[in-house]
Amino acid sequence: MLKIFVTKDNLPNLVGRLMDGATVLGPVKEGEAHRFRPLKKAADLDLSYQNSRLSPKDLVHPHSDAMFAFSLKKDDPEAGILKELPRSADKRLVLGIRPCDAKAFRLVDVNFLTDTYRDPWWEARREATVLVGLGCSRPCRSCFCTAVGTGPFDETALDVLMTELEDGYLLKAVTEKGEALLRDAPQAEAATDERMQKAEGIAEEAARKISKPFVTEPIKDKPQTELFSAEFWEEVQFACINCGTCTYLCPTCWCFDIQDEVHGEEGVRLRLWDSCMFPLFTLHGSGHNPRNQKLQRVRQRFMHKFKYYVDKYGDGPACVGCGRCVQYCPVNIDIRRVVAMMSASCVCPT
Amino acid sequence: MKNPYLPYPVRIQEIITETEDRNLKTFKLVFLKSEDEAAFSYIPGQFAELSVAGQGEVPIGIASSPTEKGFIMFTVNRVGKVTTYLHNMKPGDVMGVRGPLGNWYPWEEMKGKNVVIIGGGFAFTTLRSSIVWMLDPAHRGDYGDITVVYGARNPGMLLYKEELVAWERRDDITMHLTVDATDDPQWKYNVGFVPAITKEKAPSSENAYAIVCGPPIMIKFTLPVLADLGFPPERIITSLEMRMKCGIGMCGRCNIGTEYVCKDGPVFTMEKLSRLPNEY
Numbered sequence: 001m002l003k004i005f006v007t008k009d010n011l012p013n014l015v016g017r018l019m020d021g022a023t024v025l026g027p028v029k030e031g032e033a034h035r036f037r038p039l040k041k042a043a044d045l046d047l048s049y050q051n052s053r054l055s056p057k058d059l060v061h062p063h064s065d066a067m068f069a070f071s072l073k074k075d076d077p078e079a080g081i082l083k084e085l086p087r088s089a090d091k092r093l094v095l096g097i098r099p100c101d102a103k104a105f106r107l108v109d110v111n112f113l114t115d116t117y118r119d120p121w122w123e124a125r126r127e128a129t130v131l132v133g134l135g136c137s138r139p140c141r142s143c144f145c146t147a148v149g150t151g152p153f154d155e156t157a158l159d160v161l162m163t164e165l166e167d168g169y170l171l172k173a174v175t176e177k178g179e180a181l182l183r184d185a186p187q188a189e190a191a192t193d194e195r196m197q198k199a200e201g202i203a204e205e206a207a208r209k210i211s212k213p214f215v216t217e218p219i220k221d222k223p224q225t226e227l228f229s230a231e232f233w234e235e236v237q238f239a240c241i242n243c244g245t246c247t248y249l250c251p252t253c254w255c256f257d258i259q260d261e262v263h264g265e266e267g268v269r270l271r272l273w274d275s276c277m278f279p280l281f282t283l284h285g286s287g288h289n290p291r292n293q294k295l296q297r298v299r300q301r302f303m304h305k306f307k308y309y310v311d312k313y314g315d316g317p318a319c320v321g322c323g324r325c326v327q328y329c330p331v332n333i334d335i336r337r338v339v340a341m342m343s344a345s346c347v348c349p350t
Numbered sequence: 351m352k353n354p355y356l357p358y359p360v361r362i363q364e365i366i367t368e369t370e371d372r373n374l375k376t377f378k379l380v381f382l383k384s385e386d387e388a389a390f391s392y393i394p395g396q397f398a399e400l401s402v403a404g405q406g407e408v409p410i411g412i413a414s415s416p417t418e419k420g421f422i423m424f425t426v427n428r429v430g431k432v433t434t435y436l437h438n439m440k441p442g443d444v445m446g447v448r449g450p451l452g453n454w455y456p457w458e459e460m461k462g463k464n465v466v467i468i469g470g471g472f473a474f475t476t477l478r479s480s481i482v483w484m485l486d487p488a489h490r491g492d493y494g495d496i497t498v499v500y501g502a503r504n505p506g507m508l509l510y511k512e513e514l515v516a517w518e519r520r521d522d523i524t525m526h527l528t529v530d531a532t533d534d535p536q537w538k539y540n541v542g543f544v545p546a547i548t549k550e551k552a553p554s555s556e557n558a559y560a561i562v563c564g565p566p567i568m569i570k571f572t573l574p575v576l577a578d579l580g581f582p583p584e585r586i587i588t589s590l591e592m593r594m595k596c597g598i599g600m601c602g603r604c605n606i607g608t609e610y611v612c613k614d615g616p617v618f619t620m621e622k623l624s625r626l627p628n629e630y
Binding site for chain 2: 067068070072079080081082084111112114116117118119120223224225228229254255256257258259260262267269274276281282283284285286287290291296300303304307308311312
């Protein structure tokens, strides 16, 4: 696959070229945090970021998305009939996404693109999106990607992997889409052996810096009923305030709600992010609620990611080790500690 | 591939008030487009999302049988926002149906077997579908004895009363109707809870499957009776309810452990449920 080198001075020209062919989204500094936004100009891109506070999952699975429209007008012969809305399939390029966040899209594909049903919104946006990832040469202390089957330079979910060198970026095509992107890059220089060796060294050094706080293998062998009834959930759930921050920040949390919204005589059926942390999530019309207690909801989140998903799809876990939930949990619930308890394999974070 | 979230437009043809408390109504629905009716090809045990524009959707078991052509039928308990709105709709109104969804009772596996159907209260909807389907001349020969135990709080709370009486008169199905209590002198069937009547009538487990649907308390006390009669857990089948949105295994809320009730269920054997967390 094609590899090129672009100096830092020349990067804006490359970004400008990419912007000619697609909407380019990248990390943009907003206040104290970075967020993936459509670039208005190449200079908006800030590749010096560590990671975005919100995961880029909303690029494919927005917080709120109109599914259908309907009329409730009395004289409309089509009143009450839901109508499909045009699904935008504009070409988009996500520049500078972290390999872990890209991997998250792969993990969520399994939920939305199945043999029996395909989610048309997820599918359209996934197909229209090219992922140019930026390897993590300076991982955060809360990162644990290598413990969950990915890594700071994992290219498996990317079209292009970028490695930052002192004077520029090494860009490596991973897919045909990525190759096409690099083929006519302006001011590209050769990816010399020296540069490639440097990039490899950076990747290895980064992987070494990342803690491996648990091993997941023992979880596979335990029956789900045994893990479900483990005593440690009582302690894990104690401090949780069910705020849902973990699920909103998580790049692999995909749960959603469907609601109708009516303005006057027109309405839309919307899908909206939802969270297993909220009691309403599972409340029956009858008043019965299988996850009425906080313990049940907290347990569901961890069990889903590290047990149910793994058992169901033979893949995963459904976690990429980005560490957002660790950083932003207001009561310091640490997924690394919880998974260590689940696997009874505590290799405590260093 | 068709958008799995888009309901088929249907018209309400008829609304039947089933129970004396008026909380259960049966909706007979007709597809606006005949090709949609052909596409909505279902098997007893499946459910669908009933959709009312501006109100939302509710997952409801299909009460009609695929052998009944020209309409589909749902019996809806009035409990929440959408079902209350539905109860106030009128024949002729347009709404939507999305499905069929979920799995079904194991009709292939049960061929050549006796089938014992045990139902309680308003959980008799997909059981009605199953009975009508099995009694159809095209399928009756595929199954052995059909035994039904069906109970409700009192005679006025039984669903499909006319059909129950008609099935009573047939000789190719054994009916055991029961009510928890009644002072109705006209009531000529059993009085007692479903588990007790099941025990009393003792349907044989030999070469037989049991399908049990009802309130959790009924299921809880019926299971030991069936075990005593010799039904192994893999031949006791039930259908579960959960809060649902997508109905296609994507929105994340209806799981019991690894299984989504909407897609991997709603029909489960007791053997399968015994290997899942007790969270339903």
